[in-house]
Amino acid sequence: MEKLNTAKDITSQLWAMANELRGNMDASEFRNYILGFMFYRYLSEHQEQYLLNQKVVEPAAGQSLNDAYRSEAVGDDLKDYQEDISKALGYAIDPEYTWDSIRDKVNNDEIRPSDYQEMFDAFNRNAAINPNASSDFREVFADVNLGNTRLGASTTARAKALNGVVKLIDQFDYNDASGHDIIGDVYEYLIAEFAGNSGKKAGEFYTPHEVSVVLSRLATLGAAESGQFTVYDPTMGSGSLLLTVQNELKNGHQRGRVKFHGQELNTTTYNLARMNLMMHGVDYQNMDLRNADTLEGDWPDGEVNGVDHPRSFDAVVANPPYSANWDNNDNKMKDPRFKGYKKLAPKSKADYAFVLHGLYHLNATGRMAIVLPHGVLFRGAAEGMIRQAIIENNYLDAVIGMPASLFYSTSIPTVILVFKKNRKTKDILFIDASNDFEKGKKQNRLREQDIEKIISTYQARKNVDKYAHVASLDEIKENDYNLNIPRYVDTFEEEAPIDIADVKRQISDIDQQLAEVEMQFAAMESELVETEQNDK
Incomplete structure (x- = not known):
C-alpha cells in the first residue's frame, strides 16, 4: 500500500x-x-x-x-x-x-x-x-x-x-x-x-485498470503456479492489459515467469507499450512486441510458405477497437484464421475478426477474454453464422454483460466473452453485471466487490437469481444462437402489489383532512374586518 x-x-x-x-x-x-x-x-x-x-x-x-x-x-x-x-x-x-x-x-x-x-x-x-x-x-x-x-x-x-x-x-x-x-x-x-x-482518443491506448483486472483474472484462472506463462494481446495499446495479466498471475513477477507478446497498429501507442513494459522491469528478452495491423497480416508466425504454423499462448486478452472497418476481401477466406467459419466479419464491423484471430492463437488449455460491444451477441447475417460456428465448436465459455460508461472512449455498455478450447460441457454461462458499479462524474468504475462477484460467479458456474444463468446448448439453439443476455438472465423486478382497499382508505383520510382545513379557513375568513383607507 x-x-x-x-x-x-x-x-x-x-x-x-x-x-x-x-x-x-x-x-x-x-x-x-x-x-x-x-x-x-x-x-x-x-x-x-x-x-x-x-x-x-x-x-x-x-x-x-x-x-x-x-x-x-x-x-x-x-x-x-x-x-x-x-x-x-x-x-x-x-x-x-x-x-x-x-x-x-x-x-x-x-x-x-x-x-x-x-x-x-x-x-x-x-x-x-x-x-x-x-x-x-x-x-x-x-x-x-x-x-x-x-x-x-x-x-x-x-x-x-x-x-x-x-x-x-x-x-x-x-x-x-x-x-x-x-x-x-x-x-x-x-x-x-x-x-x-484525451476523450475518445483514449480508447486507442488505454483500458481502464478495473476492466483489465477482470480480463486478466478470467484469463489466468487455473494457470500453473510455476513455469513460463505466455500471454498475447493483439491490440495491446500501451501494454497496460499485458502488465495486469502479470499482476494477477500467481508468481507473475518472478523473473522470466511471463513471456509477453503484443501487437499494435498505432506507432505512438506501440512506443508507449515498449516503454511501459520495460519500466515495469520486463527484460527485452521476455517481450516480443510488434507495430503492425493485426487483421491484415497474421502475427506471430501463422502461415509460412503455405504451411500453417501458428504460435499459441496460455492466455489471449484484448480490448480491440469496437466495430472497426477492415479489409474483408474474399482472399481472407483462405486465411487459416478465418476459413473455418463460413463467412468473414462484415467490412464495417471487425469484431468477430478479432475474436477469430485470438482463438487461432489460443492454445488447447488456455483462456481468452475479450471486450466487445453488445452487438456481437445478436447481430445476424455473417456475424450470426460465425457466432453459430464458434458455439458449435464449443469454444464459447461465458458471456458477461458489463456496466455502461466504463471506458473513456465510449459510454456504451460492453460485454466480455470468455473462450476455451478444452471445454468438458456444452453449456454457456451468462452473467449480467451491468448494474454493479460506482458512478463517477465522467466514467463509472468497478469496485473490488463488483470484480470479485464476477470472478466468483464465473468459477462457481451456477444459476444466481437475477444475475447469472447457465444455459444449455438446447436453450441456445431455441434462441437461434442469439446470445442477448436478457434472453437468459431475467433481471425484471416486479412491483409490489397495490392494496386497493388501503389506497381508498388513504384517499378518504385525505378528503377528511381537506374538509377540516376548509372549515378552519372559512372560520378565519369570517372573523376578518375590512379596514377603510382613511382609518388610522
Missing part, C-alpha cells in the same frame, strides 16, 4: 506541474515529452546500475559513477563499453548523454538546443549494436518531436521548454519508503491521467 500511495502522490504532483508546464499544448500531445523523458531517465539509471553492479566502471574515492564513466569510456574504448552494455541491456547510452550529464548541463545553463537531437540520434545508433534487441529499442523516442512549433516558436524556445521537462522529471525520487523502484507505477498512473484528458 505504501508503494501505491507513494506512486499516486508523485503522479499527482507531476500531473499538476506538467499541466502548468505544457501551457496551451494539448495534454495528449504533451504526453510524449513527459513519458519519453521519463523513460530516458529510467534507461540511463538502469544502465548506471548495471555499470555499478557488474563493476564495469569502478569510481575512485569521492568520484561519481557518471564521472568515472565519462573518464573511462573515451576514444577507442568507447566502442568496447557500448558493445558490452548493449549485449547486456539491449541498448547503450554514451557518457555525454546520460541523464546525469544532460541534467547537469541544464542546471548549469550549458545545454545547447542541438544537444537533445544529438542525444536521441546517439541512442538510435547504439540501439542497432545488438541485433537481438534492435527491434525493441529502435526509434522508441520517435514521438518526442523536437521541432514541434507548439513547443516553442524558435529552436531556443523549444530547448527552454525541454529544459523544463528535464527539471520536472528529475526532481522526483522514484522510490517508495522501502527503497523499491516505483517509476513504472508512476508511469502507469500518468498514462491513465493522460487518457482521462
Whole structure:
C-alpha cells in the first residue's frame, strides 16, 4: 500500500506541474515529452546500475559513477563499453548523454538546443549494436518531436521548454519508503491521467485498470503456479492489459515467469507499450512486441510458405477497437484464421475478426477474454453464422454483460466473452453485471466487490437469481444462437402489489383532512374586518 500511495502522490504532483508546464499544448500531445523523458531517465539509471553492479566502471574515492564513466569510456574504448552494455541491456547510452550529464548541463545553463537531437540520434545508433534487441529499442523516442512549433516558436524556445521537462522529471525520487523502484507505477498512473484528458482518443491506448483486472483474472484462472506463462494481446495499446495479466498471475513477477507478446497498429501507442513494459522491469528478452495491423497480416508466425504454423499462448486478452472497418476481401477466406467459419466479419464491423484471430492463437488449455460491444451477441447475417460456428465448436465459455460508461472512449455498455478450447460441457454461462458499479462524474468504475462477484460467479458456474444463468446448448439453439443476455438472465423486478382497499382508505383520510382545513379557513375568513383607507 505504501508503494501505491507513494506512486499516486508523485503522479499527482507531476500531473499538476506538467499541466502548468505544457501551457496551451494539448495534454495528449504533451504526453510524449513527459513519458519519453521519463523513460530516458529510467534507461540511463538502469544502465548506471548495471555499470555499478557488474563493476564495469569502478569510481575512485569521492568520484561519481557518471564521472568515472565519462573518464573511462573515451576514444577507442568507447566502442568496447557500448558493445558490452548493449549485449547486456539491449541498448547503450554514451557518457555525454546520460541523464546525469544532460541534467547537469541544464542546471548549469550549458545545454545547447542541438544537444537533445544529438542525444536521441546517439541512442538510435547504439540501439542497432545488438541485433537481438534492435527491434525493441529502435526509434522508441520517435514521438518526442523536437521541432514541434507548439513547443516553442524558435529552436531556443523549444530547448527552454525541454529544459523544463528535464527539471520536472528529475526532481522526483522514484522510490517508495522501502527503497523499491516505483517509476513504472508512476508511469502507469500518468498514462491513465493522460487518457482521462484525451476523450475518445483514449480508447486507442488505454483500458481502464478495473476492466483489465477482470480480463486478466478470467484469463489466468487455473494457470500453473510455476513455469513460463505466455500471454498475447493483439491490440495491446500501451501494454497496460499485458502488465495486469502479470499482476494477477500467481508468481507473475518472478523473473522470466511471463513471456509477453503484443501487437499494435498505432506507432505512438506501440512506443508507449515498449516503454511501459520495460519500466515495469520486463527484460527485452521476455517481450516480443510488434507495430503492425493485426487483421491484415497474421502475427506471430501463422502461415509460412503455405504451411500453417501458428504460435499459441496460455492466455489471449484484448480490448480491440469496437466495430472497426477492415479489409474483408474474399482472399481472407483462405486465411487459416478465418476459413473455418463460413463467412468473414462484415467490412464495417471487425469484431468477430478479432475474436477469430485470438482463438487461432489460443492454445488447447488456455483462456481468452475479450471486450466487445453488445452487438456481437445478436447481430445476424455473417456475424450470426460465425457466432453459430464458434458455439458449435464449443469454444464459447461465458458471456458477461458489463456496466455502461466504463471506458473513456465510449459510454456504451460492453460485454466480455470468455473462450476455451478444452471445454468438458456444452453449456454457456451468462452473467449480467451491468448494474454493479460506482458512478463517477465522467466514467463509472468497478469496485473490488463488483470484480470479485464476477470472478466468483464465473468459477462457481451456477444459476444466481437475477444475475447469472447457465444455459444449455438446447436453450441456445431455441434462441437461434442469439446470445442477448436478457434472453437468459431475467433481471425484471416486479412491483409490489397495490392494496386497493388501503389506497381508498388513504384517499378518504385525505378528503377528511381537506374538509377540516376548509372549515378552519372559512372560520378565519369570517372573523376578518375590512379596514377603510382613511382609518388610522
